[in-house]
């Protein structure tokens with residue numbers, strides 16, 4: 001894959017995160033808020049008929065993305081799934097490209113060809129076949145190991161995807177060939193309409209251990225705790241160049257896709273109390289939180305406005321790719337404002 | 342087509358190509374089941390590779406979907422993997438990898454990636470291996486946008502095709518080999534002749550070779566064949582020429598997807614009569630595609646209804662007598678060409 005020589009930190013979430021000199025909690029809150037507001041806005045746009053097709057939101061799981069992805073650096077690979085907006089926004093920090101993609105515009109992440117289930121941005125990939133990409137990401141990690149690059153790969157899958165056979169072929173090979181691959185299982189306790197007790201026999205963590213892969217679990221929606229937890233795991237995968245399998249117990253607070261939530265109300269309410277943004281907001285003063293919320297709001301709105309102005313693909317775009325637009329000027333000033341805050 | 346001596350077998354040609362590519366290019370690697378020496382793969386095509394390049398020959402668990410996908414990931418990160426599927430029948434275990442992953446990545450990701458890899462799959466029957474080890478399943482993967490399907494025959498330089506598929510073609514390629522063909526000698530043309538036959542080839546990356554008993558001034562039938570059926574088609578053409586004075590041009594494409602129809606149309610200019618053969622079953626197959634395209638692109642050339650010769654609609658039997666009844670034979674082709 002050819003990339004322009006000077007790409008700055010475009011594929012380096014860790015460098016961007018570390019360069020932002022604000023306190024850890026402030027940064028985590030802002031990233032999660034961006035995911036949350038982006039998706040809430042998305043759902044509104046669907047409601048208003050402006051968006052077409054489907055989407056899978058990440059509401060309730062934001063802490064997972066910020067906990068893991070802020071440790072990834074240039075050259076590291078992410079393979080994610082249908083529920084990828086949060087992962088993408090932390091990795092790429094380009095909400096306008098994702099919004100344009102969801103609006104089917106030619107300047108979207110993949111020019112409208114894939115939609116959010118099928119995107120590629122630098123070393124970030126997603127696919128909509130549950131578990132089907134596990135061999136690909138294993139091969140990517142193996143290639144990086146053979147090249148001696150020191151890069152690692154991270155795969156995000158859901159609890160329901162533990163039912164997919166090809167996952168176990170991939171885990172077996174990842175262990176046999178000791179590839180630097182972190183598999184993050186986001187157990188949000190549901191797969192579409194099916195609760196985990198009806199889809200999964202046995203235990204999650206021992207699935208990883210059965211292949212001789214280090215495996216563990218964490219039951220938390222605390223972004224700071226997750227950030228610390230995955231800092232250690234990712235350093236180990238990188239240094240020891242071998243796989244790790246980690247389960248995060250969390251909860252999805254939104255529909256599976258759109259208007260298809262038939263889960264018991266009381267269960268949702270119970271989990272709502274632990275939702276990551278309430279806890280994270282309490283880390284900050286109300287003024288700090290409001291300033292961040294206002295900036296996020298402005299960013300999301302700018303992304304919507306910009307996307308609306310973008311052209312739809314024409315027949316020539318069947319075979320032709322439009323160059324990725326430069327980051328919105330707006331974002332640069334937003335970040336500056338952030339550093340002042 | 343000239344680099345390999347006429348006496349080389351298809352197996353030696355493929356094996357030699359893998360040796361030379363791995364020697365010259367660090368990105369090239371081989372992945373599949375039971376590849377390590379001294380075994381060297383079920384059909385010995387990988388022989389000697391693991392001894393010379395132990396780091397780049399990965400013998401795998403029995404995980405066809407898994408290792409086909411692993412190879413795709415490696416290809417997307419700069420390697421040039423060759424996958425060996427032990428028996429072509431097992432390719433369908435990786436069907437989802439082909440359909441929803443490998444063939445789609447490039448376009449779906451807006452041309453930001455390529456997946457340059459080759460999946461070698463030995464197809465074909467006539468060895469008594471029975472229903473699940475004898476099929477020619479390539480028709481099931483024809484027509485997948487983004488996936489190329491290449492099939493050498495004795496009229497091609499198999500090693501050169503493999504090299505082109507891996508190093509010159511950025512698309513993923515399924516490379517259809519034929520088990521009986523491994524032991525056959527490649528027939529290369531010299532001065533437009535292969536022995537007594539007249540021969541011509543298109544100059545593509547994946548050439549189509551056409552042979553005839555006459556110097557392409559007249560023909561009675563255009564017989565399209567690929568892979569293992571090419572030899573059978575050539576036998577039928579010989580029989581018809583010497584016994585019945587019918588001139589049958591055998592047109593052998595090496596690329597099934599995409600398919601260059603021009604050599605078929607060129608031959609039809611002379612013959613006006615089309616027969617297409619394949620070792621798999623006929624329904625929704627290669628022959629159906631050729632006839633459909635000829636009808637659309639060269640209808641006026643046809644002087645007779647086109648015909649297909651293919652396997653009958655049964656699984657491939659284990660016992661020789663039933664296997665012979667099910668598979669297309671020289672006699673079937675002779676009859677169809679009359």
Ligand SMILES: Cc1ncc(C[n+]2csc(CCOP(=O)(O)OP(=O)(O)O)c2C)c(N)n1
Nearest residue numbers: 083128129130158159160161188190191192
């Ligand atoms: C191979 C495959 N089968 C079924 C689906 C339809 N599908 C999309 S998401 C989903 C549920 C996935 O559950 P899980 O892995 O727990 O992830 P979550 O949606 O909870 O994030 C299903 C069944 C699919 N996309 N791919």
Ligand SMILES: [Mg+2]
Nearest residue numbers: 158159190191
């Ligand atoms: Mg789930």
